Amino acid sequence: MIRRASLLAAAAAVWGVAAWFLWRTTVPSSLHLPHVDEHGFFTAAQLHAAASFSRVEDILFWGTTLLQIAALAAFARWGARWARESAAGPVGTGMLLGMLGFALVWVVQLPLEVVDLWWQRRHDLSKVGYTSFLFGDWFSLAGQFVFLCLALAIVMGLARRFRSTWWIWAAPPFIGLTLLFAFVSPYLVTTHPLHSARLRAIASRLEVQEGVGHVPIEVQDIHDVTSLPNSEATGLGPSRRVIIFDTMLDGRFTTGELKVVIGHELGHLARHHIWKDVGWYALFAFPGLFLIAQVTKLRGGLREPAAVPLALLALVVLDLFALPLQNAISRHMEAEADWRALVTTRDPKDAIALFRRFVPTTLDEPNPSTWDYVMLENHPTIVQRIAMAEAYATSAAQSP
Amino acid sequence: MHQDHPVKLVVTDDLRRSRPRVFFTLLLAIPHFVWLFLWTVLMVVVVILNWVVALATGRPAAALHRLTCSYIRYATHVNAYVDLVANPYPGFSGEEGKYPIDVRLPELTPQSRWKTFFRLFLAVPALVMASALGGGGITYTTSSSGRSRFAGASARGALAITCAVLGWFASMAQGHMPKGLRDASAYSLGYTAQVMAYLLLVTDRYPDADPTAMLDGVGRPPVHTVRLVGDADDLRFSRLTVFFRLLLTIPHFVWLVLWGIAVFVAAILNWFVTLFRGTPARSLHAFISRYVRYQLHVYAFLYLAANPFPGFDGAPGRYPLDLQLPEPARQNRWKTGFRIVLAVPALAVNGALGYGLAAAAFLTWFVALARGSAPWGLRNFSAYALRYQAQANAYLLLLTDAYPHASPLEGAESPQHEFAEAA
Numbered sequence: 001m002i003r004r005a006s007l008l009a010a011a012a013a014v015w016g017v018a019a020w021f022l023w024r025t026t027v028p029s030s031l032h033l034p035h036v037d038e039h040g041f042f043t044a045a046q047l048h049a050a051a052s053f054s055r056v057e058d059i060l061f062w063g064t065t066l067l068q069i070a071a072l073a074a075f076a077r078w079g080a081r082w083a084r085e086s087a088a089g090p091v092g093t094g095m096l097l098g099m100l101g102f103a104l105v106w107v108v109q110l111p112l113e114v115v116d117l118w119w120q121r122r123h124d125l126s127k128v129g130y131t132s133f134l135f136g137d138w139f140s141l142a143g144q145f146v147f148l149c150l151a152l153a154i155v156m157g158l159a160r161r162f163r164s165t166w167w168i169w170a171a172p173p174f175i176g177l178t179l180l181f182a183f184v185s186p187y188l189v190t191t192h193p194l195h196s197a198r199l200r201a202i203a204s205r206l207e208v209q210e211g212v213g214h215v216p217i218e219v220q221d222i223h224d225v226t227s228l229p230n231s232e233a234t235g236l237g238p239s240r241r242v243i244i245f246d247t248m249l250d251g252r253f254t255t256g257e258l259k260v261v262i263g264h265e266l267g268h269l270a271r272h273h274i275w276k277d278v279g280w281y282a283l284f285a286f287p288g289l290f291l292i293a294q295v296t297k298l299r300g301g302l303r304e305p306a307a308v309p310l311a312l313l314a315l316v317v318l319d320l321f322a323l324p325l326q327n328a329i330s331r332h333m334e335a336e337a338d339w340r341a342l343v344t345t346r347d348p349k350d351a352i353a354l355f356r357r358f359v360p361t362t363l364d365e366p367n368p369s370t371w372d373y374v375m376l377e378n379h380p381t382i383v384q385r386i387a388m389a390e391a392y393a394t395s396a397a398q399s400p
Numbered sequence: 401m402h403q404d405h406p407v408k409l410v411v412t413d414d415l416r417r418s419r420p421r422v423f424f425t426l427l428l429a430i431p432h433f434v435w436l437f438l439w440t441v442l443m444v445v446v447v448i449l450n451w452v453v454a455l456a457t458g459r460p461a462a463a464l465h466r467l468t469c470s471y472i473r474y475a476t477h478v479n480a481y482v483d484l485v486a487n488p489y490p491g492f493s494g495e496e497g498k499y500p501i502d503v504r505l506p507e508l509t510p511q512s513r514w515k516t517f518f519r520l521f522l523a524v525p526a527l528v529m530a531s532a533l534g535g536g537g538i539t540y541t542t543s544s545s546g547r548s549r550f551a552g553a554s555a556r557g558a559l560a561i562t563c564a565v566l567g568w569f570a571s572m573a574q575g576h577m578p579k580g581l582r583d584a585s586a587y588s589l590g591y592t593a594q595v596m597a598y599l600l601l602v603t604d605r606y607p608d609a610d611p612t613a614m615l616d617g618v619g620r621p622p623v624h625t626v627r628l629v630g631d632a633d634d635l636r637f638s639r640l641t642v643f644f645r646l647l648l649t650i651p652h653f654v655w656l657v658l659w660g661i662a663v664f665v666a667a668i669l670n671w672f673v674t675l676f677r678g679t680p681a682r683s684l685h686a687f688i689s690r691y692v693r694y695q696l697h698v699y700a701f702l703y704l705a706a707n708p709f710p711g712f713d714g715a716p717g718r719y720p721l722d723l724q725l726p727e728p729a730r731q732n733r734w735k736t737g738f739r740i741v742l743a744v745p746a747l748a749v750n751g752a753l754g755y756g757l758a759a760a761a762f763l764t765w766f767v768a769l770a771r772g773s774a775p776w777g778l779r780n781f782s783a784y785a786l787r788y789q790a791q792a793n794a795y796l797l798l799l800t801d802a803y804p805h806a807s808p809l810e811g812a813e814s815p816q817h818e819f820a821e822a823a
């Protein structure tokens with residue numbers, strides 16, 4: 001008993017120390033964010049458009065989430081009966097049940113997904129047709145099935161081998177897969193190099209300032225799918241790159257604003273945020289798998305296929321509860337990337353212009369409600385981002 | 401449970417083929433093509449007339465019924481001639497009992513008006529199957545503004561064409577048609593005749609794709625070393641797994657590919673071993689056997705020939721549709737050395753059967769979703785196609801040197817010899 005408690009305390013301590021290291025940031029702790037009134041930056045029409053768009057998106061988010069949980073709860077209750085449709089062994093039967101659970105969720109969510117598409121198309125944010133959406137959705141479900149089966153093969157195989165301690169053994173393979181995926185994901189999208197010589201020159205200068213070495217800046221053609229502007233820093237080591245959607249390069253954003261975008265993404269890479277993502281995943285994997293292992297004991301443990309429906313429900317519910325935490329971590333890193341962009345570009349004006357431009361182009365609310373902020377925002381709000389740029393401007397003016 | 405179909409294929413062919421007649425098959429058939437075309441044009445008018453009569457009186461007109469029966473017989477004779485399913489040159493009148501591949505058609509009986517009214521639409525699934533299997537005559541129809549219009553009098557199915565081409569070479573070489581190819585083509589012709597009889601209002605019984613019923617009376621081939629076993633009456637399907645069948649098979653596709661890479665290497669090794677020793681290596685044989693069995697399980701699941709989700713290990717005795725494979729045995733070195741070349745005809749037949757398999761699965765999907773059970777005939781056709789596929793795989797991957805047998809009939813312990821010539 002005492003041994004167990006001390007083991008737990010030691011694990012918690014390791015977890016805490018690791019989390020503390022991952023949480024460290026270069027944003028000065030003394031930085032004071034001024035109050036920013038969104039009405040000073042956005043017209044009433046812009047604010048109204050963003051608010052009305054987001055209201056429906058919020059309802060759709062909660063609708064799909066609740067439907068998913070309801071479907072999986074029903075499946076956890078009755079799903080095990082489909083085990084009789086399997087001639088496979090326990091692991092294969094578990095895979096069948098897992099896929100059926102996902103398939104049911106897909107069917108149940110589909111109407112709301114179509115409504116969401118309609119809503120996005122209505123606001124010119126999505127360019128996807130309904131037929132290609134259904135096909136694409138179907139294919140993404142197919143992809144999910146592959147990952148789901150791989151995950152179940154790992155988890156159930158280990159649960160059959162190690163009984164109650166399987167979760168300790170299962171975490172490393174999942175962390176390894178996450179690491180692998182983080183490494184290969186840049187190779188999975190088709191991109192082409194940035195054409196603009198001017199932006200390339202700006203990027204090289206920022207690379208030197210950040211000391212990240214050479215990072216290719218790639219463009220992803222996505223304007224057929226969406227009009228949403230976006231960019232990302234992806235990859236690890238040799239696969240590192242910054243990917244900019246071509247929707248950012250269609251003339252809606254100035255060179256100065258794009259400079260801030262590149263600065264932001266290089267900031268992610270300079271501060272090793274992809275590694276930190278994997279690190280946080282690792283920190284959540286152990287307790288998450290532990291909880292799933294405990295919950296599934298109700299159905300004989302995950303070595304039994306009958307426990308798979310319950311495991312899916314547990315996973316989704318845990319994910320929902322972890323979402324605020326994950327968003328907080330993401331916002332923390334995004335704030336640091338914003339800060340890096342300000343430090344390297346020394347251009348808070350362009351940063352503010354960029355953040356302002358996001359409201360009409362993405363219909364994001366500059367200052368969302370608390371619920372929205374906690375559950376959905378994985379970036380600082382636009383008001384917070386503007387505030388940071390203003391804080392930087394103030395501090396830069398004070399220190400010569 | 402499985403009643404006899406009123407449209408019955410009668411096979412009295414003895415497999416002998418005259419080489420000159422085989423060589424000039426298509427040229428000699430030209431007068432028949434012309435005549436069949438003219439008759440087909442006439443039949444368009446006849447069937448519309450008959451349709452009106454059948455709707456008005458509840459049964460087709462007797463004279464038109466007789467004319468249609470002759471047409472179906474004649475089309476079958478011509479196709480049998482062209483596809484080398486029978487040897488003699490056919491007559492032009494579609495007379496009954498005069499040709500070695502014949503069709504017995506039912507007497508005139510009252511027919512359901514509903515089934516008559518929607519006949520063209522009801523026939524669509526059977527036409528899909530027929531276009532995959534074979535036969536000529538009226539196989540493709542299109543509907544324009546409510547009237548039926550027959551397009552293409554000689555749209556021919558993949559299976560019959562493949563068997564005809566392969567049979568042509570075999571007949572030229574041997575002077576007789578291989579029984580497997582003949583049986584496969586005869587089955588296609590029988591099915592096509594049933595579809596024509598249904599479409600042309602000879603009967604309102606739906607075509608039945610069951611190969612065993614179709615070739616009732618035809619001698620069964622010898623037992624093959626690669627056999628399909630399972631409970632024939634197990635037709636129950638779970639609607640949920642039917643609905644998501646293709647998606648649920650995806651992990652199996654991934655596993656098939658990964659395992660297939662290893663099997664590819666193993667087969668090459670096994671080829672060398674079998675070539676030098678005369679018998680395959682036991683461990684490689686066992687490894688490849690499992691894969692071939694696994695593949696059968698997966699395709700039986702995908703193509704709705706069996707209900708449950710298969711395991712990933714290809715273990716015997718676990719799946720309702722299972723494969724019996726031979727132990728490693730001595731194989732002919734010549735057949736081993738040239739295995740890939742020798743397998744080409746079998747792969748062609750397998751490819752043609754693949755169309756039928758896909759069509760059968762497509763149709764079964766709807767039926768199984770609606771009824772929770774598979775249609776007997778289509779399921780049995782699928783079992784035939786899957787058996788052939790497994791035999792072809794086993795042959796190609798050196799599990800046996802017994803050539804795949806294209807006959808839709810299962811092998812019998814004491815095969816009835818129709819063709820007694822020493823092979």
Ligand SMILES: [Zn+2]
Binds near residue numbers: 264268334337
């Ligand atoms: Zn970012």
